[in-house]
Structures are given as C-alpha cells and as structure tokens.
Amino acid sequence: MIGAILEVGMLVDVVPVGDVPARVKREASAGLRAVYDCDVTVHEPQPIPDGAFDANRNQYRAEDFIELASRIGSGEKNIAVTPKDLFYRKRNYVFGLAYLDGNGSVVSTYRLQTSSDGGFSERNSEDIFDDRVRKEIVHEIGHTFGLEHCDNKRCVMNFSPTVREVDMKEQNLCGTCQRQIL
Template sequence: MGSGASSSNERQSRQFNLLIGNLKNKTGIEKKLFGLSSLVQPERTRTLSKNSHERNNEKVETLVEEELFVPLYREKSLICTQTYTSWRARNDLVKFTQRLGFKKKVIYFLPIDSVPDFVSNFNFPKSGLKERFSLFSLIGTYIETFYSGMNVKWLDPVYITQTKWKIRKRSHKKTSKEQYLVSDFYRPLQKMMPKDGYCIMGLSWTDLYPKEELNFVLGEANYMTSSGVMSFGRFEPKTFDADNVKDISSIDADLMWKLLKVSSHELGHLFGLEHCEFFHCLMNGSNSIQEALSQPSFLCPVCLRKIQHVCKFDITQRYETLLSFFEDLNEEMPSEKWTSNVTWLKKCLHFLKSTDTSYM
C-alpha cells in the first residue's frame, strides 16, 4: 500500500510539473495562483476552501477556487496539450532564433484603412482625470494592463490601395459585405513592425474571413510571423438578418467588450499560446462570435503562467490595475459585462490575499 501510494504521488507530481512547471522559486502568491492548475487533476487530493450557496432550493457546496477557474472536461493526455512546459520549450527556442526576441517589449498596433467618423471622434472621459482617451488609446491602455510589462505603440494608418500588399477580398454571399482574407496580412504586417517590436496587430473596420469555405472570423494571428489582424466584426453571418440589418453607428459597451476580448485573445496567440484545453479561459477556441464573446475575459492559471514568463509582471498588481480599469469603464459605460469582471477580480484578489495556503 505504501509503495503504491508513493508511486501515485510521484506520478501526480510529475504531471503537475509538466502542466505548470517548477514553482520552487516563485513567490507565495504566485505559487497559490499557479497551484490552482491542479484543479484539472481530479485525482490530486487537496483540502479546499468551500462556499455554500442556494441553487434551485438546494444547498450546494462549491469550491471557491473553481468559481474563479472552472476546469474543462479533458480526455487528452497532458502530452497532447500545450502545457506550460511544452509552451516554454518552443517559445524559448523560437524567440532565441528570432534574435533574442525576449528583450523586445513593444506591442505594435496598425490601423488598416479608414474608420467611420464616430470611431475617430470617440473620446472616453476617464473618471477623476482630465485626460480623455480615444478608442485606440483606450484599447492600448487595456492591452498594456493585460500584458503588463509590455508597451503599446500605434503606427500611422495604412491604406491598402496605396500599398503593394496583395490582399485578397470577396463579397460575402449572405451579408454582401466586403471581406479580406486574414492570412494575406501576416507577411506585410511583419515587414511593417519596427525592430523593437515583440509583435504587431492590424486593426481593420472591414470584415475578415479565414479561408474560402469559411464565412467569417473576428481575428487571427500567426505566431511565426509575430503578426495578426482583427476586425470590428460587424456581422455574424450565421445570425444575419438582411431585413433588419443595422450597421454599427456608435461605440457602446457591447462593441468595446468585443474589441477588448478579441485583441487580448489574438495577442495571446502572438505570445505562442494555443487554444486552452484546461479551463474556461480567454484562450478557449470558439465556433461563433457568440461563443467567443461569452468566454471569460481572463487567463486561467496555466495560460497566465506562460504570459508572466514573458512579461515578468507582479500578479497582484496586475489584477489590481485591471480592477481599476474595469471600475472606471463601468462608471462611464455601464454594463453587466464590466460588473461581472469587477466581481471576478475582487473575488480573485480576496483569494490571493487570504491566509488559505492549501495550493502553495
């Protein structure tokens, strides 16, 4: 019995190290958060804090940790998924061959073609400050917070008709909207990126499509070229109603939600992250706009571990800055989405600052 239990514990320890890496030199807070990765290993026994609540008149015991990070049902072996260990081995090699890309700390955004006047004239009044933010600068502020440790810079807009870029386009059969083939942007964007750039993301008002047989994509990114492009995504062809179509005419909470979610997700791919198969997470894959936008705004412990390896941020400080951002956004542009993010961040910070050490 003793030998069997010891062998099982050793196997679980190896699996945990494969999933999240060695946490020996991490701080207590980091060990606590990244240690939640063990939630995807149901055989690991832990003394977990619990939270009682009522659901359908039935008292239910739920794990506080699982309210923060909900594990996905997973059939694949860890060997077949992108664990922190497998991501780091590939990322370190790629960045080394790209002439020490580790030292590059700038995320570049490049507007493509023109945008409507209401987009260029948008101003966001930051509560308590005299500074007013344009739409692009607000996106940049969020990305600098989300990928704390990186700087965001905007390049001057590029107009495709004034370039030699060979971007294929089509008119969508159902929406009749012009669409660009997303993969045609990768190489031109890569060539536009300054030498201090870690990656570059194009931002287009025109819709995008990934390949001829597929009808729509919010954005895509290519890790090997360190480039990607995203669209405001005006229509979802699966639910498009030609008789009741209304084009976007203002910046509201729903559009802002879409821009922040898509930009942070696609940039995750430029940090080498594949679609997450461990938790409900910002980096989950999706088959529709509705599915993509219903996913969490935040990274799970496994994906956050990868990003922190590159950005070197303080976890608590990053969450606190994100909390301030969403509180300000919710004050000026009220939405249940921002309220939900604020609630999650407060709950996460409370967990990290609590005395519970069961995951350390």
Template structure:
C-alpha cells in the same frame, strides 16, 4: 515586449484605445499605435466580397515597429475555407490581425446591461488579447472563461472573460 497596433482603414480612436488598454492590462507590455495604413494590395476577394486575413498579418509584420504587431481593421476578413474570422495570428509569430466588422452587433444577448458601445469595446479587447496571445505561443484553451478559448461566434466572445487563465498566464511567464 513592445506591441505595435497597426490600424488599417478607418479605425476609430476608441477602438485603438480599447486595444492598447487591454494589451497593457493583460500582458503588461509597452504599446504604440502606428500610422493608419491602406488596405493591402490583393487582399480583396471579389468572389467572397471579403478580405484575406493573411494579407493584413503580412502588412502588420512589414510596417509594425514592435516585437509583436497587430493590425486592426473594420473590414470583413476570411481565412481559407472559414466563412469569416474575428482575427488571425500564427503561433509564435510577430504579426496578427483583428477585424471589428462582426464584433459590432448591437447586443450581447442579454448577458449584461452594458451599453452597445461597452459591449463592442469588450469584444475588441478580448479579440486583441486573444490574437496577441497566439503570437506569444498560446493555443486555444479549454477553459471557457479564458480569453484564449476558441470563440467562433460573438455569443461565445461575450461569454468568455478578458483575462488569461492561470495555465495560460504561466505559459507566457506572467505568473
């Protein structure tokens, strides 16, 4: 199944490479990277000083060329009453979004001896796989090592793995 990455704003090449690599590795899908897009009109909320995640999903669905399309942005996103989100997707939908804004903290809390750049890349890979997993119909998983485990903090992103557990792999037909 083709997946198109839609950069929104100033997204670096290492971020799109990490995202592409993770999607190919976990889902075995064909991945393309779209041209960079401008921030969607009406996405910025002045009261919150953040951007509405849903607007980015709509942009990805509109301009993406894949069966699944994921926007990536360095901007800070929110969804409804949540203070922030790393990403958002609708179950069985065609669009999703990941924000790298809050994934850029300098440390993984001592979980590894990886460089700051490697920790950031790992987080990007996990969140891309997680959000695209939702578009494949996967809900949050109770297995704390599964990439589909709910992770509202970077610490929880760092703890979980990049791969789908056996149950989630089976649900998307990867076994």
C-alpha cells in the same frame, strides 16, 4: 501578471488598417497593457493591402493584413486592426488571426459590432463592443506568444466562433495559460 514573459520594454505596435476609430485604438492599447503589461504604440494608419479583397467572397484575406503588420510594425509583436470583414481559408469569417509564435496578427471589428450580447447584461452596445475589441486583441497576441486555444470557456484564449462566446469569456488569461508563457 504576464509581464515575466515579456522582455523589459517589450513593444506591441497596433497598426490601424483602413478607417479605424480612435476608440478602437484606445481599447486595443488598454487591453494589451492590462493583460500583458507591455509597451504599446499605435502606428500611422495604413491603406488596405493591395490584392487583399476577394470579390467572390466580398471579404478580405486575413493573411494579407498579418503580412502588412509584420512588415511595417515597429514592435516585437504587431497587430493590424481593421473594420474590414476578414476570412481565412475555408472559414466563413474570422474575428482575428495570428500565427503561433509569429510577430504579426490581425483583428477585424466588422463582426464584433452588434447591438446585443445575447442577453447577458443590460450594458449598452458601445461597452459590449469595447469589451469584444479588447478580448480579441488580447487573444490574437496570445497566439503570437505561443498560446493555443484553451478549453476553459472563461479564458480569453478560448476559441470563440460567435460573438456570444466572445461575450462569455473574460479579458484575462486563465491560470493554465499564464503558466504556459511565464
């Protein structure tokens, strides 16, 4: 398990930004504990950062949420979670964003919500959404540990520009990615 990279008692703080349902906070915490064997706390909810909204795009700047999580989070790693639609630079949207080896990151649930997983299963939309939340949280925190995108399509660190690709990957790190951070 990944616990070897983490100091004993390494803390990841989940920072809800905006109106984040309890279910999302639970799934985020569960995903982090399962994959990284770390301690997880859920911060008090925070308001949307001033100036984060770009009226021309009708979206929010992902970097502003990372800055907020880094500044107010109480963990060695901090991840903002928001229902707002995020973008980064010229990309149309992002599910999440993190800086390699940084202490802050963000995941948006906005585009993870859909009634379909592209026909991969007969699961209900809530279960599919829960899986996506866990995968994206684990993915972004992986970047903060220095992991880059992985070519293994099943690895949680695989680049997934669409929900179909998120659905195809697993919640766990592949052996190669595990070895990189052990």
